[in-house]
Amino acid sequence: MPPSESKSGFSTLAVHAGERRQKQADAITDAIYCSSTYTFPSTQSVIDFIEQKQPREEYGRYGNPSERVVEAKLAALDGGETALLYASGMAAIVGLLMTKLSAGDEVVFFNECYHRSREFCATHLARFGVVTHQVAACDYDAMDKAINSRTKLLVSESPTNPHLSVVDLDRFVALGRKHGVETLIDATLATPYNLRPLAAGVDYVLHSATKYLAGHNDLLAGVLVGRKEALEPVRKLRGIMGAISAPHNIYLLGRGLKTFELRMQRHNENGLAVAQFLAEHPRVEKVLYPGLPTHPYYEVAKRTMRGFGGLVTFMLKDQEWQKAAAVIDAVRIPRIGPSLGGVESLIEQPMVMSYFECSPEDRRRFGIPDNMIRMACGIENAEDLIADLKQALES
């Protein structure tokens, strides 16, 4: 690791941070350690390890050499002290909430959020006596009013999914500090390239590394980044819950990270180009993209984000869900599927993909109209994506 790491450029960090210069067998790449356990040369070395005289691996659930490398890289990319890798983004959020919240505690959420995070809090944390308050996204006064002496954590995504509302991190952090409550930002849609939550004073940043960080639609992973001391109990609970990433996944994630900045630059370019094209199209009623001046959070986004990502949400003028479905079925490049942030573009109708079993009232409450389409731009050429959307909208 170069000593000047914190001053390095983003890609220099993505390629080199966390890695030793000279590796096992003099290989340029890190090895994959398919080892469930680690052996000790003697009883005395076991005792030395237990008395923490000897830093080393012990058992696969508590750590793996390549996991440490990728965690150090992810911490460097977010400018955090430490990172914790998980088997998925959901495992990471569950791991943090289970560590930080006890019966009687309360958590306040902005309501535009990944539906499984909402479900975990409202349905499962509730069984353990944790109370969840949901307030409208970016309504800082409502969040302020929902905080009381039992509140332990303020949670938001930024940008939110699929509305792409952008949280004013200064206001969010100020609320936490005012009440002495810790803050968590799920920055999956922004990534450390586009948004710097820790620099703004947020306590924990979470990413579904399944998305842009790994970037190839070929693995699931999640990461939490923050202060070492604050994350130590979370690391301990991870060792008990066991939602760890497998060695091959860790390798693929580390490999994907090498090209992270290049991919993000293309995702940002494609997202903006597709959003601008859609905004001009006569069949499109509205486009939600933080990089468009018409977006309600454009000013916050412009002030706080380096780029606006590859996710573009738009509504057709035709209100029937079948019309939106027909556009989705007519595209030839994006595949139909959930997820985002991979090299392949994906497209979906949130009403069908994630909210089909919800009542129409719930869909209204969550802001998911029938005519909404969500496109996750990959790294294909923007001209091709635009030509494809054009033929699909005009077929």
Ligand SMILES: *Cc1c(COP(=O)(O)O)cnc(C)c1O
């Ligand atoms: C996908 C996603 C998650 C969940 O991550 P997994 O890796 O699928 O478990 C959480 N938050 C956001 C914003 C996501 O997009």
